[in-house]
Each structure stands twice: as C-alpha cells, then as structure tokens.
Amino acid sequence: MKCFFCALAIASMGFSAQAQADSVLGVYAGVDFWQSNISGRFANNEPMQAFEFRDRSQQTYYVALEHFLPIVPNIRIQYASLQARGAAILGDNFNYAGVSFSAGNHITSSLMLRNADYTLYYELFDNPLLSVDLGLNAKHVKGDITATSAESAGTEQLNQWIPMVYLDSKVSILATGLDIFVSGSVGAVKDGNVYDAQAGVAYQLIDNMVVDARLKLGFRALDLRVEGLDNLYADLTFKGVFAGIELHF
Template identity: 25%
Template sequence: MERIKLLKEVRAMKKLTLLGLGSIFLLAGSSKAGPLIDFEASIGAIQQKPRGYVSYEAESDNDRIDVKNDARLGDKTKPWAKFKLEHPIPVIPNIKLAYMPMKFDGSGVLTRDINWGGRTYQANADFNLSVKLDRVDTTLYYNFPFIKTATAGKLDVEFGLNVRTIMFDGKLSGIEKVTGQSISESKSITLPIPMGHLAAEIRPISQVSLVGELNYISYSKNTYYDYATGLRLNSHGLLRTPLKPFVEVGYRYEKLKIDEQDVKTDLKVKGLYGLVGVRF
C-alpha cells in the first residue's frame, strides 16, 4: 500500500511540474507576458589558455608543477552554456545558471624530483599531468533599482551572489624514485565557492550593447576571480517575433589561487569566446 501511495504521489508531482513548466513557457511566449518574465539562453565556445602551477601535498615550492613549462598543457576550446531568468517580484532574486567544462592534459620530462600525493616522482623521467576544473555557476542577483528606467533601457546593472561549484581532479603519472616503477596518483575535490557578482549592460542603440561581468572572492590563502567583457549584436526591433536572437563575442580572464585539502593552485585561464542566444 505504501508503495502504491508513493507512486501516486510521484505521478502527481510529475503532472504539477509539467503543468508549471508549460505555464512558464506559455507566459514567456505571450506578448502580454513580455514585461513580466524575461528569459535568456545562450551557448557557444570559449578558448582556455592555462598558465600557472598546481601541486598536491607539496613539501616545498620545488614540488609545484608549472602547467606550461613543465607539463606543456595545451590550449583548449570548450563549450559554454548560460541561462538567465528575470521576473518583476522585488523581494525574490533573479537567477542565472552557467556550465563550463575545463580539462587540460600534458606531458613532459621532469627536470627535478617532485613530491605529489605523498610519493616522489623521479627526475629525468617522462610524466603525464591531467587537470580538470569543470564548473557550474548558480547566480542569485538583483537589478539596481531605477537605473534601467532612468536611462531609458540604455544601462542595466546587476549585483548579487554567485556560487561556483568546481569539480577539481588532478592526476599525475610517472616513475617513482624509490622503486623505479610506474605510478599514478590523483586527487578529486568538489568546491562550492561563494563569490560576489556584478554585471552590466550598456546599450547605446537597440541593436548594439556592451556587456561585462565580474565574480570575486578572497579569504585566507584563497583568491578567486574572473571577468568577461564582450560586444553583443541584438535583433531588437528588427524581428517581430517573441524570440530575439543575439550574437556575442568577447574576452574572459580567470584567476584561481586556492589552498584546500592539500591541493594548491595558482592558475590563470584566459581566452576569447563567442555565444549565440535568444531572449524571449
């Protein structure tokens, strides 16, 4: 009986969820609902050029692995997806979601002995390094009151809190100094990092706007920030449809200096990006 009751409750929840989603998209597609709920979705690609170092259970600065000079980590181009929802309720924050995978692989020959994960890797031997830094952004924000209205829509400023969840994985393979055997040590951690968030859009004319955002936090031995700035071409006023496509190109810079759970990094990742999306 309990199982039957649980199945009925699950079915009821599914129906309510589908009904709610259907109502939201119906409102979003309605011309009357335009001032009430605004959606924005975009997807594209971003260059990721890493610089800096990474270490795990390092005993000294000598155990830091330079990702470019030692491991020769190559530049990557990865997808970047973003979603944004704004509503007119003053107390409840608006929300932005974003996902960006980040993974680098490289190899080289160690010029010195390296301590990684409690084991000593032999100098003058081949090694491979893999670093993954996938992240999910969940941003709760508000629009500065009256600015958009006072500027007739030419300026919009947002402020709030961004929680960036980083899925870190660092793996080093090489030759152990003591035994001369091939070894591999890895470390995985998930870090939810709260960051202050500030964003702005300047639209001198309806079809062109300058966009930018900044996320920042500094505490203890950790400093983490990123900024992005871009040029957006809008179809506003050109198409008489609820969907308003746009194209955005720009530049993004990220600095990740962390000291958590025996993992130390001081990484910089930068590159150009391009996005296509719609507002509705």
Template identity: 30%
Template sequence: MKKITLAICAALASASASADTILGFDATLGAWKPAYSGTIGVDNFNVDEFALAEDNVTFIQAALEHPIPLIPNILVAHSKIETNGATTLDENVTFGDETFVAGSELSANMTLSHTDATLYYEILDNWVNLDLGLTARMYDGDFQGDGVIGLACIPESAPCPSVQQTETIELSGVLPMVYGVARFDLPFTGWSIIAQGNGTSYNGDRHTDLTAKIRWDFVPALDFAIEAGYRSMTLDVKELDALQSDLEIKGPYLGLNLHL
C-alpha cells in the same frame, strides 16, 4: 460603459507590456578557447612545462528574471574545462602524496569544470543595465599525474623494467563569490557592451572570473544575438579541497544568445 471597457482594456494592455518587460529569460551557449599559465602543487610546478592543450571549453548559462519584489532572480551557469599535457621532469616534484623523480615522463590531466548558482537583483534596467548578487561556485574537477621512469640495468643490454606512478588530487569544494554584470546598450544599433564577473578572496584563497564582450542582436525579431569577447579566470587556492594552485586561464570567447 464603453469608456469603462476601453479603460479596462488599456490597463490590461499596459500591465501585459509591463510584465513582458519585467519577466525575462536569457540564455547563452558559447565556446571559450583558453591558454593556461601559473603553478600547481605544493612545489609550485610551472604548468608551462606540460604544454597543456588549448582546447575549446563549452560554456552555457541561463537566467530567469521575474516581477516578484524582494525575491532575487536566478542564474545558472556551467563551464566544462578539461586539458592535458606531458613533460620530462628535470627535478623531483610532489603532487599530493606522490613524489615524481627527476627523469620521469610525466603526463597530466586537469579538469576544472564548475557549476554556478547565482542569486541576484536587477539594480538598473534601462540603456544601462546593472545586476548584483552572490554566486556559489561548485567545482567538480581533479588533477591527475601519471609518471613513468625506467630503471638502470646491468648489463645495459638487458631488458630494463620501468616504474609507474599515479596520483589524483580532487577538487570538489564550493566557493562563495560576489557576482556583477553591467550592460550598456547602444541605442538604435542592436549593439551592447557587457562586463560580467565573479570574485572572492577568503582564508588564503583568491578566485576571479571576468568576461568582457560585445553583443549584436542580428535577428531582433527572434531575440537572437551573437557575443564575442575575452574571458580571464584566476584560481589561487590553498584551502579548497586538496588541490593547491595559482593558475591563470584566459582566452577569446564566442557565443550565441537568446533573450525573451
């Protein structure tokens, strides 16, 4: 009886350890400092003209892995991307249904915030980790242009009125994307090398979002880690909602990770 009791206890301990290994929660909160390049609008206006602000972008993601076969794991992520800038137009430019004439003082506010819902499977789980799945990226953004141009006055000393123009182009579509992440753990060091990405190309639209980073488990007992790396996103869309763009958004990334 004593041997049977010990065997049962050993089996329960083994099952508990296995469950701890299989069932997991991973969350990252980070800041991304991107620069913007490329074109926007039907006239392929160069966004460098706006000198868009390179403010920090808040980024958060959380993943839950479970031991149930055939049912995918789930990851949810959100990036809040907002920037603005201004320029004086050298030529006429059309955004949406509004044409801003040469000489206008044009300010731009651009929001490319998005939320990802990802279903994925864990293909490898060792010192090499590989996850593959599908993502639905939901955009909640827009591009707003505000232009002001002064009218010619006769006589020139008279007060001159100005004409104001405003146009807002919505971006609220959903893009299906392929998802993948590979992590290479350096044994006995607490360091990992991680490559994570989403990508799609369909019906004239092309979108990629790639991150390369290193992770250091600086408090292993508490499952806390620091991440640092580089994130690069391209948004070449013509058919997604009303916004047309060929943008590249890239820059360094820093985050805090919790893994249970």
C-alpha cells in the same frame, strides 16, 4: 567576508526594488565557445610544479530567470567543464598524491574541473541605454587533477563551494543593435582567490515579440588560486577569446 556579503545583499535589495517593479518575466539561455590559453602549476605543498598546457576549446552553458517581483532575486545558473592537458620535465623530485616522481622524468598532467555557478541577483538599472545586475554567486568546483609518468600516476580531487560577488553590466549603442558588456564574479576561499571575468561587444540579431537573439564576441579570463584546499595547492589561469549566442524568451 560573511558580513560583507550580507551588507551587499541588503544594499542591492534596497536599490533595486523600484527597478525590478518595472521588469517583465523573461528567460535567458545561452552558450559560449571559448578558445582558452591555459597556464599554471599545482602540487600538494609549496613550491608548486609548473606545466606547459596545450590550448583547448571550452564551452559554457547558462540559463537565467528574471521576473517582476520586487525583493525576490532573479536567478542564474551556469555550467562549464574546464579541461586541460600539459607536460613538464622535472627539475627536482616531485611528490604528489602519495606518488614520488624523480627529477629528470617527463610527466604529463590532466585537469577535469566541473564548475557550476548558482547566482541570485538584482537589476540595479534596466533601461534601453544601461543595464546593471548585482548579486551573490555560489561557485561549486568539483573534479580532479592528475600527474602521470611512464611508471605511475597520482590524482587529487577538488570539491569545494566558493562564495563570490557577481556583476553584469551592458551599455547599448543606440540605433546600431550593438552593446558593450562587462561581467564576472570574484571571491575568496581559505588562503586563495578566484575570479571569472569577461568583456566584449554584442549584436542584437533578432528582436521581436517571440524571441530575441544576441551574438557575443569577447575576451574571458578565469583564475583559480588555492592553498591547501582539499590537499591541493594550485594556480591555474584560463584566458582567451570567446563567441556565443544568447536567446531571450
């Protein structure tokens, strides 16, 4: 995996040097509001306990700096706090975080996972019709997952860095102010994998010398699967429609 990431970085540097030479200094900042449908299960070992999670609104914030220097990558930082609450009636005994929950009990679950993504990327293409960015992303997942009954509660904490490959692409529809975008990152950690992807359509609301404003509407899916990471087995999926605004200074 490390060799693959190194090869990808070297290749992207070579392809992007000329494209970056034509770029100008710019700052991008945005926020997305995401109505996520949540499904999943977790435990300290196999088999995992499934829960019925309630839909929840999530927010994502990001900022990116692009510059004219060749070879030196652009940088993007994104932050999201993923929260969820669910419930289950146990069909079998469930042992979690040192706590024993008996079969037939009603238990609830709560998730609080803070995600910070640090991305270094290059512009492979950057013209009025097509934009493609490629890079490497380090995702930091930190938080806790709790199971609670009427008598007791058990909590496990997750604190991991996950290496990922990042891609962002946009195709503009001339003379309309519209564009179609696909972006996301994918990676692997221990015996699990993670992906975070989105696709949709955007409209250039403001376009002048001071600031550009772009409205976005699309669908996003995030899947986190880990096996034995920080004493956790988890298979969690967040997916749903999102809307956002992006400013370019």
